[in-house]
Each structure stands twice: as structure tokens, then as C-alpha cells.
Amino acid sequence: MSDAPRTVSSVMTRTVVAVSSDAPYKEIARTLAEWKVSAVPVLAGEGRVIGVVSEADLLAKEEYKGRAPAGTDRPERLGDLAKAGARTAEDLMTTPAVTVHADATVAEAARAMALKGVKRLPVIDAEGKLAGIVSRADILKIYLRSDEDIAEEVRKDVVARLFPHSRPTVEVRVNEGVVTLSGHVPDAGTIPLVSRLVRAVDGVVNVDLRLDGPTA
Numbered sequence: 650m651s652d653a654p655r656t657v658s659s660v661m662t663r664t665v666v667a668v669s670s671d672a673p674y675k676e677i678a679r680t681l682a683e684w685k686v687s688a689v690p691v692l693a694g695e696g697r698v699i700g701v702v703s704e705a706d707l708l709a710k711e712e713y714k715g716r717a718p719a720g721t722d723r724p725e726r727l728g729d730l731a732k733a734g735a736r737t738a739e740d741l742m743t744t745p746a747v748t749v750h751a752d753a754t755v756a757e758a759a760r761a762m763a764l765k766g767v768k769r770l771p772v773i774d775a776e777g778k779l780a781g782i783v784s785r786a787d788i789l790k791i792y793l794r795s796d797e798d799i800a801e802e803v804r805k806d807v808v809a810r811l812f813p814h815s816r817p818t819v820e821v822r823v824n825e826g827v828v829t830l831s832g833h834v835p836d837a838g839t840i841p842l843v844s845r846l847v848r849a850v851d852g853v854v855n856v857d858l859r860l861d862g863p864t865a
Contacts, residue, residue, distance in 0.1 A: 658751040661781035670739040690771040691742045696778040700742030709733045794852035796823035826854030837862025
């Protein structure tokens with residue numbers, strides 16, 4: 650097992666549909682329907698991600714069709730009203746795009762999605778060019794790891810390294826992603842560290858520590 654946390658590049662989808670900034674409204678709508686996605690990155694000519702167009706951006710046209718809805722005098726609604734009259738991706742897109750680098754950790758991508766309230770993130774390289782896309786479903790792939798695989802990583806990369814002379818006295822069991830460690834450790838002060846390290850292992854749902862240290 651690798652010591653490094655799993656990165657976005659290991660779970661992202663590399664075949665990505667995108668549109669240019671001058672793509673017309675109906676082309677974007679067709680693209681979303683054909684690829685069964687809820688948003689697409691918008692690219693500049695050299696492949697750099699400059700924005701994202703989502704279904705919500707397109708729906709502004711229908712929401713505001715033929716009327717000026719209540720509340721459009723509020724500053725936060727002016728952008729939606731402008732999108733109702735948009736014809737191309739450049740006018741529809743949300744910019745700057747919320748993106749993530751391919752070498753970011755899966756946890757960092759998950760936090761970005763939660764903070765920004767988005768379902769997927771364009772993945773970019775060092776030059777800001779599109780390298781893939783990572784979705785909530787991609788991130789959840791880490792929880793498809795088998796219990797045996799998780800247990801082996803915990804034994805090798807946590808228990809064996811922290812307690813190289815105490816391996817027989819620490820038992821590791823995993824059931825449905827919940828890791829249970831039981832036994833005796835040489836220093837009770839290391840138990841919180843054990844918990845943090847085990848929780849950081851990909852696929853771990855929770856940790857149940859049944860460890861004790863030497864008595865005074």
C-alpha cells in the first residue's frame with residue numbers, strides 16, 4: 650500500500666465532455682442530455698478551464714420567460730436574470746470555475762464540493778488545462794474497498810510502524826468499513842494518534858478503539 654493519501658487522479662473520469670465559450674444555448678442543452686451530466690466545463694481555445702455551465706444556469710431562461718419575477722431587484726438575483734437572456738456559454742457560465750488539481754487528495758476534493766455546493770469538479774493540470782472531472786460518485790469509490798484490503802493497510806501502515814515490537818498484541822478487524830483495534834499498546838499516549846491515522850485510511854467508515862496501555 651502507498652503511504653500517501655489517495656489523490657483525485659486515481660478516481661477521476663478522464664473522458665470529459667466540455668464546450669467552448671461561444672457554444673450556443675441549445676448546443677449546451679443537447680450536450681447535457683446526450684452525456685447525461687448536469688454540468689460541463691467551459692474551455693478557452695487552448696483547453697484552459699474558464700467556467701462551468703450547469704442545468705441551473707440553463708433553467709434561468711425558462712424560469713424568467715416572459716416575466717420579471719419578484720425579487721429581481723435584489724443584487725443576488727441580477728446574475729440569474731442576466732442568464733435568462735444569455736445565448737452562449739460565455740454569458741451562461743459560472744466563473745471563475747471551482748476546480749481541483751489532479752494531485753489534490755480525495756478529501757480536499759470532497760471539502761471543495763461541500764463548501765461550494767457543487768456535484769462535480771473539473772480537474773486541471775499545472776497549466777489550468779482540463780485533465781478530467783471528479784464527481785461525488787467518483788469520490789465514493791474509495792468506500793468500495795474490501796474490508797480485507799483496509800485491514801491489511803491498517804496492519805502494515807499503522808500498527809506495524811507505530812508498534813513494531815507489539816504487533817501480536819494488537820488485533821485489527823474490519824466489518825463494513827468499521828475498523829476495530831483491540832489489545833495492548835506500550836504507550837497509552839499514542840492511542841489518539843492511532844485513531845487519526847486509521848481514520849485517514851481510504852475506505853474507513855469509522856474506528857472503534859479497544860486499546861489500553863500499561864498501568865502505573
